[in-house]
Amino acid sequence: MTRRQTEAFILRTVDYGDYHVIAHLLGRQTGRFSAIAHGARSSKRRFSGSLEPLRVVEATLTSSRSGDLFRLEELDVVENFPGIDERIETLSAAGYATELTRETWREGEEAQQIFELLREFYRHLPRCPSSESIARLVHQFEFRLLDLYGLAPSIHHCGRCGATAESMDKLRFGRDGQGLICGPCRHGDDAVGIVTAATLSFLCHLDDPDRPLPGDDVDSALAQTGRVLANAIDQLTERPLASRDILRQML
């Protein structure tokens, strides 16, 4: 039986019978995996409160002889994110980022940068002073996650012919999540949504924080940005994320 250690996020836990818990984790080096924590339900002392989302843990694992389920031997909390659970808005945002990561990470995807993205998100979240700044941080997380998957919507030019955004008469975003489509490239059956220049500035700022935020129209830019990113994310998820609806209601 090989023993190994990895830094990981717990993405979800599910009770398994009366005694055990199955944890879904994102390892910094390994990506997503599942592990059974024997006795975690029957003895609370066994993992002493560390078997919960929203913390970085050092997990000691052994591999079972059959299947791909690891056995969780020990858990040590490496990093907490104090303050996230003090407001329902930040807790909802953290829940959404966790579910989004869990539902979109696929075998073979790079893990380390996604792990660090999630860590940075949790670190910044408690410092957001308002609902608007939480929404902005969530959109930044969504955009960067899509970018790491190579699926960020095209925002600087037409995704089909490369015509620049500046050359377009209207800023049309395909509802298939792939980004800008110029007038000549748009086919009759392409569903598109037209966004404002402020929204495009907002998206460019998410891509490169050195680009300025739009000065006005911020509320509608935030809402349109949310829709552009949701369209891209919907291509990745098999079902709507419950946590996204909850977060929308909160913000």
Ligand SMILES: [Zn+2]
């Ligand atoms: Zn085009």
